[in-house]
Amino acid sequence: MIGRIFAVLMLALAVPLAAQDTMPPAPYAYRQLDDPAQEAAAQELMETLRCLKCQSQSIADSDAPMAGDMRHQVRIRIAAGEEPEAIRLWLMQRYGDYVSYKPEVSASTWPLFAVPLLLALVAGMILLRRFRGRA
Structure with a gap:
């Protein structure tokens, strides 16, 4: 059944x-x-x-x-x-x-464009500080 x-x-x-x-x-x-x-x-x-x-x-x-x-x-x-x-x-x-x-780019998608730029900026700042510290 x-x-x-x-x-x-x-x-x-x-x-x-x-x-x-x-x-x-x-x-x-x-x-x-x-x-x-x-x-x-x-x-x-x-x-x-x-x-x-x-x-x-x-x-x-x-x-x-x-x-x-x-x-x-x-x-x-x-x-x-x-x-x-x-x-x-x-x-x-x-x-x-x-x-x-x-x-x-809209109100719901702007973070998708902004976050990679912010991460690249932060990585650049970290690398810059590291290379200046060695010099």
Whole structure:
């Protein structure tokens, strides 16, 4: 009896996972734009956006379904005339700062930029005092 319940439970959990990968890819996930200039702009932007499912691959390099959806969004927005920076900001609002390889300084991220500079300054001061003490 417990074995049957376990089997039904495992089947119930496996069905939603299998359904996610059976969805067809978005039309522009693997198809390039007709205009070479627009495709170049899309490709340049996709190289700077991180796939949220992969191990830090860009969406241009990833084969994950989510990266395909993001490529599709980038391409249709570029084809509609949106600027790449506006698309980047939209994706950052939607998925957070992590999605961009070009982080922006904001109220929540400034320590990430300031702490390494402070550590380098402290290390420089320690080295300077040590070398002056020897002289």
